[in-house]
Amino acid sequence: MSSKKESNTAKTKSPEVKKPDGKLPGKGDHIFLVDGSGYIFRAYHALPPLTRKSDGLPVGAVSGFCNMLYKLLQDTKDEFEPTHLAVIFDHSGKSFRNELYADYKAHRPPAPEDLVPQFALIRDAVRAFDVPSIEMEGFEADDLIATYACQAAANGARVTIVSSDKDLMQLVNGNIDMLDTMKLKAIGPAEVEEKFGVGPDKVVDVQALAGDSVDNVPGVPGIGIKTAALLINEYGDLDTLLERAGEIKQKKRRENLIEFADQARISRDLVRLKQDVPVTVGLEEMDIKTPDPVKLIGFLKDMEFTTLTKRVASELGVEADEVPAAGEHPADAPVIVEAKGPTERGGAPGAVSPSVEAPIDPDAYETVTEPGALKAWLKEAKDQGFMALDTETDSLDAMAARLVGVSIATRPGKACYIPLQHGSGEGLDFDGNGTPEQISLDEALGLLKPVLEDPAVLKIGQNLKYDLQVLKRHGIDVAPIDDTMLMSYALDAGLHGHGMDELSKLHLGHEPIPFKEIAGSGKSQITFDQVPIPKATRYAAEDADVTLRLYMILKPRLVAEKKITVYETLERPLVPVLVDMEHEGVKIDRQVLSRLSGEFSQKMGAYEEEIYELAGEEFNIGSPKQLGEILYDKKGLSGGRKTKTGAWSTDAAALEELAAQGHELPQRILDWRGLSKLKSTYTDALPEYINKETGRVHTSYSMASTTTGRLASSEPNLQNIPVRTEDGRRIRTAFIAEKGMKLISADYSQIELRLVAHIAGVKELKDAFADGLDIHAMTASEIFNVPIKGMEPSVRRRAKAINFGIIYGISAFGLANQLGISRSEAGDYIDLYFKRFPGIRDYMESTKESAHKNGFVETIFGRKIHLPEINSKNGARRSFMERAAINAPIQGSAADIIRRAMIHMAGALSRVDLKARMLLQVHDELIFEAPEKETEKTCKLVCDVMSKAAEPAIALSVPLDVEANAADNWDEAH
DNA sequence: GTGTGGCA
DNA sequence: TGCCACAC
Structure with a gap:
């Protein structure tokens, strides 16, 4: 251990201090497990908001976290002689506890917008300190801490959990204690008993009874910590108490304990920490290392934490000025640090700061034909934690395309192309020596796979859904990802398209080599595998280069323009969901269609x-x-x-x-x-x-082609399969489930009208939805002043047309056309409607006004829809844009809700082990294929997820009703 | 209001 | 390219 201490004060980096000794903590060792997620929130809330001076990136929590971690390392060094240390984080997304109790932590508001981008930076900070940063999907930090603490204690080591979270107090015993660094207070068995009134071994029972409003653990009504401790002390443990609940004298308490016994048991499962998480990082990897000064100081400088940089530099015995700022953030984002103006150029010599503005030169790209060269590129990507990625194929159909090559960019201007299946066509000989020189497909995929699947290497792409699809078919599940097309969409929907060529011209002032130029067009067009490799490199590597440069422009904009939450919650996580849906496809009965075709x-x-x-x-x-x-x-x-x-x-x-x-x-x-x-x-x-x-x-969904956030389906479009006419519906009977399976169709009832009621705050409509009334009949009754009972169908039909008109930003002209009445008559209807529901008129007027003023409108989740022509001098054009402005928040909010449902669905199904697959989305409807035996359970779960899809981000003032049906074909299920 | 696609 | 028709 003494050698450790020496290395802690080493003056410069040397190979041996970086190398972990891999010693398992045992007797005489002391391991510190830091509750990273708890730390983040405390740092965030304890400190004033702080932004990086050069670009406004919020870094308050990062700063607080770095200071705390540094202080911890310093303070504990002499006092406790720690030998091992790790920081443990919650993994984003739900944990196994949601399986036990769907509402677990459901009351948690989403993280504040300016905190979200800091999560990744804080993980980078931990790595910069050369401390293991640990998280696992499906588990909370507490469970990982419990597992490690018990392992280490069993091995004879001392354990200190750095946290003040009361949920961790159940772990305290003779070998395990806790440290609250904020209050500099040690927590041992005595302190736990003081808080809970029982010893650490009974804390779980007390929490199970008392519940927890913060985590939404239900507990037993009417019982708080005091009463719970009393009861547990009297009866010994929860099971005995529940068995003998009948003996309790107080009536209400007795009744509640009997009625809510099961809820208490579920609560116990919720609060009891898992001590057998199948961890992948071993305790031996947590031995304390001296940080690499270049990495740590580089990071701190890049964050512009001047005070801490100086302190750390002097502690490590390094001149801070000699270390360049990192310039990018490993595993997250190459954020542009330098200012834009040319005058700001010429910083410290040797400082390599990537510049988006360096000219794009296709001649500078490398063709990778040797495994060794590929390894070098991948190593660079791994070391810096990110890369831009693009795949080239021989078809636009991701489900049929062959992978022809892959391009990678690691820095602006530094990109390569790896040909994989060029020249496999007949009679092709690019260099006169037979087939072109290239790494074999299998070997290349074997090298690429670990990096493309490495959770610490961010893969940046443009429309990555396509590349993911192709690579999935080659056995590679790419993650994590960032997509420049989706970033552009989150920022600029309505302003322009989001294809790479358009974005490149717009943001980089550079026109990428047109595909036509290398592959020709029309009849003489060739597929990419037939393109000579030097030409292919110029084209393919340029795409990766351009993508990386776009990323460096768009990512900071997401933060600056407060669209990071939209991107992180509605765009990025949808990509893998759609990849799975497209990959799964839907079964179609050929015979049914051919019979119908003949008949038609x-x-x-x-x-x-x-x-x-x-x-x-x-x-x-x-x-x-x-x-x-x-x-x-x-x-x-x-x-x-x-x-x-x-x-x-x-x-x-x-x-x-x-x-x-x-x-x-x-x-x-x-x-x-x-x-x-x-x-x-x-x-x-x-x-x-x-x-x-x-x-x-296998249809293809486009995520960025509508202005409102809706998806679009093409090749084939499965979002416009007929349903209105009898003949049309017969086409739906051709969409069938596999043998032993059923199709389930679940759709939102009147979601857009419900959103009108919510957004415009129309009490009558909200009440009608809450009471489950027939909304069109109710509208008709209100505006035409007739009773709902015995209403003429034509009256209801008129009201229904008006309701639809409202959603579309009604005009007398449109309504007249729809109902086949005169414009003045239609105008009268609209007047009647507004008189009865003035809230809707107010909503329309204020939406138009703000659209005129700002040039955009927003959905309830903050998705922005730009309306550049809203102030057009052309009256008809302007009216058109005004109707679009009224419709967009409604249509767009509905689109956001179903996106959320789809994102939540994948996890929800797998958590309860249902085998159902989501196949299709049709704006307000989701179609699944499920085993016959699981249809009932699946329907229930699907309805549950869909109706709660807005939560917890938005508390809607109307219920979201969902109807689900199962059948052998789509027509019957719908 | 938002889309995709077939056809002349 | 415009028109028309299907979906939500």
Whole structure:
């Protein structure tokens, strides 16, 4: 141990002090386990908000944490002679306790916005101190601490838990104590007894009875810590107490103990810490090491903690000025430290600070063809904790694409391309020596996998969902990730698109090499594996380089513009969820579709004959131009409208008008059109999308193509499968469950109207939803002043149209069209509606006003939707944007809620061990495939997760009702 | 109001 | 490219 002390005062870094000695703590050793999460919150709340001077990055909690950790290391050194130390964090997301009790910690508000980005920085700080930073998915820090404490104590070591969390007091015994560094107070068995009225071994029983409002542990009503201690001291333990509860004299207390016995037992399971977590980091890895001065001081300097930097430097005997600022944060973010202006350039010589502005030069990229070279790139990524990543494939279909190559960027301007399957096509010979030189696919994947799956290496990409999909099919589960496309979306939805080329031009002023230029276009287009490797390197490595540069611009903006929570809660975590859904696909019955297709063509043939007969000639029914001429010019039907291009309008509304006049031809055209659409778009097109390997259809969801936050589905679009007409619904019967499985469809009832009630604060609507009333009938009754009982269906229909109109930012014009009434009549309806629900008019007016003033609106979760043309001089255009402004918070909030539900769902299902897979999302509906035997349980869980999806971020003033049904096909389940 | 896709 | 039709 004395040698340790010497190394603690070593003057410079040397190889041996960095090397862990790997000694397992035993007799005579003293291990310190720091409750990192507790530390973070105390640091955050105890200190005034502090931001980094150069760029405003919030670093208050980081500063407090570093000071505490440093002080701990200093203060304890002489007093306790610690030999081992680790900092243990909660893993984000839920723990196994939510499985026991869904509401566990449900009252916890989300972390403050300016604290969120500091979590990763604090983990970096721990690493900079060369202290192990430990966390595990599914477990809380307390359980890890309990496991390590017991292991070490069993081995004869002394243990000190650095925390003031009362939940950890159950662990205290002769070998284990606690230290509250804030109050500089040691907590031993006596202190525990003072707090709980019982010894540490009975703390769990007392907590089980008393409950905990902070963690939402239910306990037994009417029993606090005092009473609980009294009872436990009298009866010995919880089980005996509950068995003999009948003996208790006080009536209410007796009744509650009997009624809530099970709840007390669940509470005990919640508070009892797990001591057998399958930890992956061993105690021997916690031996105290002297930090590497370059790493530690580099980090502190980068954070701009001047005082602490000086203190640490003098302690380590290093000149702080000689150490460059880290310039980036391992495992999290290469944050730009330098200022933008050219005058700020030319800092300390040798300081390597990545610059987004260094010119982009495709000739500078490296082609990696040797395993050794790949290893070097990956080592750099691992050492710095991040890399930009891009994959090249031979197809745009992620479920069919072959991986052709991978590109990596580690710094702006420093990027490489690793060709993997070039030239495998026939007759290709790029260098005249047979196939191109490249690392074999298997060897490259073997090298890439540990880094791409390393939780300490951040993978940065542009639309990474695609790359994740491809790599998943090659056995690699990439994590953690950051996505520049989604960052741009969280920041700038509505302002512009979020594709790489567009972002590059916009933010970097650089136009990336167009794909066309290397692969050609049209008929002569080649796939990427056929592109000569030098050309491929220029293109592929540039994409990784550009992505990294975009990241360095967009990531700080998320913090500065307070969109980090939107990104972290609604964008980033959805990526792996969608990867799984797309990967899973949905089963489609080919026979059903082909039968329908035949049936539809037969019917269409019959209609065609009839149509030609009525028209007096044969023509292309599918051509609006020809059709208009036949109907209006030839047949001379009246009342035709012209489109803005001057052609006759032949849309459904126009044809329906003609049909209503008693003409037969337009009705037949409508019938024909309906079938034609069903046949071409669905029955004929869908089978083409059945994947050869999986036999299922894998749609692709785009996360950043709507302005409001909705997803969009394409190739094929499974969000517009017919449901309205009988013929259309038959297409849904082709979507089926695997044998032994069922499809479950769960949808939100009236979610957008509920959000209107919540956002606009309309009491009558909120009450109606709370009471489960028929909302359209209720609206009709209110505005037309008729009783709900015995209401005419047409009256309810009108109210329903108005309700929809509200969601869309109603205009008299639109409502008139919808209901087939005059504009003035529609205007009267709207007036009536607003008179009855003035809150909605107020909401619309204030939304428009703020949209005009700010140029954007927001959802209830803070998602921003920009409306750059809201102040357009063109009146029609402006009105259009105003309606979009009214609709966006409603549609967008609903989209946010279902995104949250999807993100929560994956964990919720696996926690209770249900095998169901989420397959599809259709805006307010989620479709699952579940084992027949689990359908009931799955329906319940799905409804539960969906209806609570807004919590705990938002407390909605309306309930979110969800309906779920199971069946063999989608039509019956819906 | 928000999308995707087929067709001329 | 515009029109039309399907979904929520």
